[in-house]
Amino acid sequence: xRLLRYIGKRLLHLxxxxxxxxxLVFFISHAIPGDPARMMAGQKASREAVENLRRSMGLxxxxxxxxxxxxxxxxxxxxxxxxxxxxxxxxxLKDFFPATLELTLASMTLCLVVGLPLGILSxxxxxxxxxxxxxxxxxxxxxMPVFWLGLMLLLLFYRNLQWLPGSGRLDxxxxxxxxxxxxxxxxxxxxxNRPVFLNALSHIILPAFCLSYVYLAVITRIVRSxxxxxxxxxxxxxxxxxxxxxxxxxxxxxxxxxxxxxVTIAGLSVGELLGGAILTETIFGWPGMGKYVVDSVxxxxxxxxxxxxxxxxxxxxxxxxxxxxxxxxLNPQIRY
Amino acid sequence: MPxxxxxxxxxxxxxxxRFREEHAWQIREFFFTLHLxxxxxxxxxxxxxxxxxxxxxxxxPWVAPYDxxxxxxxxxxxxxxxxxxxxxxxxxxxLFSRVLYGARISLRIGLLVVGIAGGLGTILxxxxxxxxxxxxxxxxxCLDIVLSFPSLVLAMALAAAxxxxxxxxxxxxxxxxxxxxxxxxxxEALAVRERPFIAAAKVSGASHTWIVFHHVIPNCLSxxxxxxxxxxGETILIASSLSFIGLGAQPPTPEWGAMISVGRKFLMDQxxxxxxxxxxxxxxxxxxxxxxxALRDVLDPRIRR
Amino acid sequence: MNGDLLHIQDLSVRFFTYQGVVRxxxxxxxxxxxxxxxxxxxxxxxxxxxxxxxxxxxxxDPPGRIMGGRILFKGRDMLTLPMKEMRRIRGNDISMIFxxxxxxxxxxxxxxxxxxxxxxxxxxxxxxAARRICVEMLEQVRMPDPESVLRKxxxxxxxxxxxxxxxxxxxxxxxxxxxxxxxxxALDVTVQAQVLHILNELTRARGTSVLFxxxxxxxxxxxxxxxxxxxxxxxxxxxxxxxxFRSPGHPYTRGLLAAVPSVDEDREVLASxxxxxxGLIDPPAxxxxxxRCPAARKECEHLEPAGVEVGKDHWVFxxxxxxxxxxxx
Numbered sequence: 001x002r003l004l005r006y007i008g009k010r011l012l013h014l015x016x017x018x019x020x021x022x023x024l025v026f027f028i029s030h031a032i033p034g035d036p037a038r039m040m041a042g043q044k045a046s047r048e049a050v051e052n053l054r055r056s057m058g059l060x061x062x063x064x065x066x067x068x069x070x071x072x073x074x075x076x077x078x079x080x081x082x083x084x085x086x087x088x089x090x091x092x093l094k095d096f097f098p099a100t101l102e103l104t105l106a107s108m109t110l111c112l113v114v115g116l117p118l119g120i121l122s123x124x125x126x127x128x129x130x131x132x133x134x135x136x137x138x139x140x141x142x143x144m145p146v147f148w149l150g151l152m153l154l155l156l157f158y159r160n161l162q163w164l165p166g167s168g169r170l171d172x173x174x175x176x177x178x179x180x181x182x183x184x185x186x187x188x189x190x191x192x193n194r195p196v197f198l199n200a201l202s203h204i205i206l207p208a209f210c211l212s213y214v215y216l217a218v219i220t221r222i223v224r225s226x227x228x229x230x231x232x233x234x235x236x237x238x239x240x241x242x243x244x245x246x247x248x249x250x251x252x253x254x255x256x257x258x259x260x261x262x263v264t265i266a267g268l269s270v271g272e273l274l275g276g277a278i279l280t281e282t283i284f285g286w287p288g289m290g291k292y293v294v295d296s297v298x299x300x301x302x303x304x305x306x307x308x309x310x311x312x313x314x315x316x317x318x319x320x321x322x323x324x325x326x327x328x329x330l331n332p333q334i335r336y
Numbered sequence: 337m338p339x340x341x342x343x344x345x346x347x348x349x350x351x352x353x354r355f356r357e358e359h360a361w362q363i364r365e366f367f368f369t370l371h372l373x374x375x376x377x378x379x380x381x382x383x384x385x386x387x388x389x390x391x392x393x394x395x396x397p398w399v400a401p402y403d404x405x406x407x408x409x410x411x412x413x414x415x416x417x418x419x420x421x422x423x424x425x426x427x428x429x430x431l432f433s434r435v436l437y438g439a440r441i442s443l444r445i446g447l448l449v450v451g452i453a454g455g456l457g458t459i460l461x462x463x464x465x466x467x468x469x470x471x472x473x474x475x476x477x478c479l480d481i482v483l484s485f486p487s488l489v490l491a492m493a494l495a496a497a498x499x500x501x502x503x504x505x506x507x508x509x510x511x512x513x514x515x516x517x518x519x520x521x522x523x524e525a526l527a528v529r530e531r532p533f534i535a536a537a538k539v540s541g542a543s544h545t546w547i548v549f550h551h552v553i554p555n556c557l558s559x560x561x562x563x564x565x566x567x568x569g570e571t572i573l574i575a576s577s578l579s580f581i582g583l584g585a586q587p588p589t590p591e592w593g594a595m596i597s598v599g600r601k602f603l604m605d606q607x608x609x610x611x612x613x614x615x616x617x618x619x620x621x622x623x624x625x626x627x628x629x630a631l632r633d634v635l636d637p638r639i640r641r
Numbered sequence: 642m643n644g645d646l647l648h649i650q651d652l653s654v655r656f657f658t659y660q661g662v663v664r665x666x667x668x669x670x671x672x673x674x675x676x677x678x679x680x681x682x683x684x685x686x687x688x689x690x691x692x693x694x695x696x697x698x699x700x701x702d703p704p705g706r707i708m709g710g711r712i713l714f715k716g717r718d719m720l721t722l723p724m725k726e727m728r729r730i731r732g733n734d735i736s737m738i739f740x741x742x743x744x745x746x747x748x749x750x751x752x753x754x755x756x757x758x759x760x761x762x763x764x765x766x767x768x769x770a771a772r773r774i775c776v777e778m779l780e781q782v783r784m785p786d787p788e789s790v791l792r793k794x795x796x797x798x799x800x801x802x803x804x805x806x807x808x809x810x811x812x813x814x815x816x817x818x819x820x821x822x823x824x825x826x827a828l829d830v831t832v833q834a835q836v837l838h839i840l841n842e843l844t845r846a847r848g849t850s851v852l853f854x855x856x857x858x859x860x861x862x863x864x865x866x867x868x869x870x871x872x873x874x875x876x877x878x879x880x881x882x883x884x885x886f887r888s889p890g891h892p893y894t895r896g897l898l899a900a901v902p903s904v905d906e907d908r909e910v911l912a913s914x915x916x917x918x919x920g921l922i923d924p925p926a927x928x929x930x931x932x933r934c935p936a937a938r939k940e941c942e943h944l945e946p947a948g949v950e951v952g953k954d955h956w957v958f959x960x961x962x963x964x965x966x967x968x969x970x
Contacts, residue, residue, distance in 0.1 A: 020480070021484055139622060145617045147577060151596065159603075235746055241697055242759045242762070243763065245728060278489070297582055302496065302497070305496050309485070309490070313486070
C-alpha cells in the first residue's frame with residue numbers, strides 16, 4: 001500500500017519532466033530555423049501544398065497557441081502523419097513496436113545472464129586473469145561503435161561461418177506465429193510451434209548480442225565495483241564470523257547491497273540500449289522502430305522522426321520510474 | 337620615472353618567479369599528478385593511443401600515400417595490398433589515406449564538441465551552483481529535460497531538424513553533452529561556494545562574475561578535464577553513428593562513420609571497406625576512455641596514492 | 642593447561658602492503674580460561690583487532706597472512722582445520738562482536754532474517770523454533786517488544802539497540818567463547834554502561850568465556866577477571882585485574898595507568914608516555930618498547946625480553962621485571 005503511494009508520488013514528480021520532454025520535441029519540430037511546414041510536408045511537396053499545410057497546422061499562430069494545439073493532439077494520440085507511408089505515425093510505430101521490444105528484452109536478458117555473474121566473479125577474483133579479461137571486455141564494450149560491431153558479426157557469423165541468419169526476424173517463407181504479444185519468441189512458444197521458435201531464436205541471437213554489448217560492459221563494470229565496495233563492509237565480516245559459507249556471503253549478503261547502485265546505473269544506461277537499437281535494427285534489417293526511424297531519416301520524414309523521438313524518450317522516462325520503484329524495493333532505507 | 341621594480345611584471349623572470357611562488361602548491365600538485373600518471377599503465381597506454389591518433393591526423397597530408405578524394409576507377413574495390421594498405425573503395429580511392437584524413441575529422445569533432453559543451457556546461461553549472469536558489473532550479477530542471485532523452489536519439493532528432501551536415505551534427509551532439517558538464521560543475525560549485533576564500537573574495541569587494549570565473553571555475557577544472565576526456569570518446573561514437581545513418585558528414589567527406597555507411601553495401605564481398613574505419617573508431621575511443629578513467633583515478637583524492 | 646579454553650602460541654601475522662611488510666603480531670602467547678572474562682588492552686593500532694580476527698581466521702589474504710604459531714581451541718589447532726570445520730566453529734563455538742554497531746548488521750535484511758540465519762545455520766531447528774530462540778535472546782538482552790524488533794531493519798534501531806541485537810545474535814548458539822572487539826567504544830557513555838552490564842550478566846550466567854578488547858582501562862577494571870596488555874604487536878604483561886592495577890610490572894603498563902584518570906582517548910594515553918607508537922613495518926629490535934622506556938637498559942636494544950613471573954599468575958615481558966627469572970618460554 002505504501003509502495004503504491006510511493007509510485008503515485010513518483011508519477012506526480014514525473015509530470016513536469018514529461019511536459020518538458022514534449023516542449024523540447026515541440027521546439028525541435030516547430031521552432032528550429034528552417035521551415036517547419038516544409039519539413040512536415042516533405043522536401044518534394046509543392047509550394048501551394050506547403051502554404052496550405054502551414055495554415056492547416058496553424059503555423060501562422062503564436063508559438064504558445066501552437067504548443068497547446070500540439071499537446072491536444074498528443075493527448076489524443078496524434079503524432080501527425082508520416083510523409084513516407086501516408087499513415088498516422090502512431091499506427092506505424094504500433095506496428096514496429098513489438099519487434100523493438102522483443103530485441104530490447106532479449107538484450108537485457110543477455111545482460112543479466114552474462115553481466116551479473118561476470119561482474120560478481122571479477123569482484124571475487126579481483127586482479128586475477130578473469131578480472132583482467134573482463135576489464136578488457138568492458139573497455140572494448142563502452143568504446144565500441146555499435147554499427148561496426150554489427151557489421152563485423154555479420155561478416156563472421158553470417159558470411160564466413162554461415163552459422164546464423166543475417167537479417168529479419170524469420171526466414172522468408174515462414175509465417176509468423178499468431179500475434180498475442182507481438183514477440184515472435186513468446187508467441188511461438190504459446191503456439192507450441194517449435195520450428196518457428198527456433199528460427200526466430202536464431203534470428204535474434206546476433207542483433208541481441210550486438211545491442212547488448214555496450215550495456216553488458218556497463219553492467220559488468222558497475223556490478224564489479226559495487227561488489228568490491230560492499231565486500232569491504234563490516235557486516236560482511238560479521239556474516240563470515242558467524243560461519244556463513246562463502247557462496248551465501250557473496251550471493252546473499254553482498255549481492256543485494258551491491259544491486260542498489262547497480263539498478264540506478266542500469267536504468268540510466270537503458271538510454272544506450274534505446275539509442276543502440278536504432279543502429280542495430282538498421283544493420284540486421286530488424287523491422288522495429290529503430291529501422292523505421294532511419295528509413296524516415298533518409299526520406300526526411302519529420303513527423304515520423306519526431307514521433308519516434310517522443311515515444312522513445314517517454315519510454316526511457318518510464319523505465320527509470322520502474323527503476324526507482326525497484327530501488328525502493330531493494331533499499332529499505334528509502335522511506336516511502 | 338625610477339626604474340621598474342622586479343615585481344612590476346614588465347620583467348619576465350620576475351613575473352614568472354612570482355607566479356611560481358604564488359602557485360607553488362598547484363605546481364607541485366601538477367607534477368605529482370604527472371608522476372602518478374606515468375606509473376599507471378592504462379594512463380600510459382591511453383596517452384600513447386591519443387598521441388598517435390593526433391600525430392596521424394596532423395601528419396595526414398605527409399603520411400597518407402594518396403589524395404583521399406582522388407578517384408581511380410581502374411583500381412576500384414581492390415583488396416588490401418602493399419600499394420593500398422587498407423584496399424580501395426568503389427571509386428578506387430585509397431582507404432588508408434581516407435582513414436588517416438578521417439582521424440582529422442573525428443578528432444576535430446571531438447575537440448569542438450567538448451569545447452562548446454564543456455564551455456557552456458561549465459558556465460551554466462558554475463552559475464547554478466554558485467548562485468543557487470531559483471536560478472539553480474530553473475537551469476537544472478531544463479538540463480534534466482535534456483537528460484531524459486537517450487543521447488543518440490536526441491542528437492538524431494536535432495541533427496535531422498537542423499538538416500544533414502557535419503556542422504549541424506556537431507551542434508546537435510554538443511547540445512546533448514551540455515548537461516553532463518553542467519551537472520558535474522554544479523556539484524563542485526556547491527562545495528566550493530562554502531570555502532573560506534570565496535567569503536574572503538566577497539569581503540574584498542569582488543563581483544559575482546569575477547568570483548565565478550576566478551574562483552569557482554578554476555576549482556572545478558580537474559574534474560572537467562576528466563569528463564572532457566571521456567566525452568571526446570563518446571562524441572566520436574555518437575557523431576560517427578549520426579554519419580552512419582546519413583545525418584552527419586556527407587560523402588565524399590572521408591568521415592569514418594560515413595565511410596562505414598557506404599562500405600556496408602560492399603560488406604559481403606569487400607570486407608576491408610567497412611572494417612578499417614571502424615577499427616580506427618574503436619581504437620581511438622578506447623584511448624580516450626582508458627586515459628580518462630586513469631586520469632579520474634589519479635585525480636580522485638580518495639584513491640590517490 | 643587444562644583450564645584453558647583457547648591457547649594461542651607464538652602467533653605471528655604479517656600484512657604485505659605496498660609500503661612494506663607490516664609485522665602486526667609477533668610471537669604472541671595468550672590463553673583464555675573457561676568462564677573468565679579476559680581483557681586485552683592496548684593503544685589503537687597495536688594489533689588487538691588483528692589478534693581477534695586471527696582467532697577466527699578472518700584475516701583477508703591478501704594482504705594479510707598468518708605466518709606461524711598455533712591457536713588451540715579445546716586442544717585442536719584451528720589454524721590447520723579445513724575451512725568447513727572452521728565455519729562450524731564460527732558463530733557456534735566462538736562468536737564475535739565488532740566495534741561499529743552501525744555497520745556490523747546488514748542494512749538490507751531485517752534483524753529477524755539475520756538472526757534466524759545464524760541460528761538455523763548451526764542448530765537443526767525449524768523456522769518457528771529459530772524464531773522463538775531469537776525472541777528469547779532479545780528478551781535476555783532486555784530488548785523491549787522483541788517480536789517487532791525482529792521485523793525491523795537495522796537503520797530503524799539506535800546504536801545501543803543494534804549492539805544488543807549483535808550480542809543476542811552472537812550468544813544465540815551458546816558459544817564457549819565470545820570475542821568482543823571494542824563493543825562499546827562507539828556508544829554513548831550511558832548506553833555503554835547498559836550494554837556492558839548486559840554482556841557481563843549474560844556471559845557470567847552461561848559460563849561463556851569472553852575475550853574483551855578495549856583501550857579503556859576503566860572498563861577493564863569493572864568487567865574483567867584477567868588482563869593482557871599489548872604493545873606494538875606483542876603481549877607485554879598478563880595479570881589478574883587486581884594485581885595489574887595494584888602493582889603493574891611493565892613500564893608500559895605503568896605509563897598506561899598513569900594516564901588513567903582521563904583515559905577516554907588514545908591521544909591522552911600517548912601524551913603521558915614520551916615518544917610515539919612505533920610503526921610496525923620496521924619495529925625496534927629487542928624490546929619494542931625500549932625507545933620510549935624510562936627504564937631501558939643496554940640489553941633491551943637487541944634482546945627480546947622473556948616472560949618473568951612476578952606474582953601469582955602475573956607475567957611481565959621485561960628485562961627489568963622484578964622477581965626471579967623463569968626459563969625461556
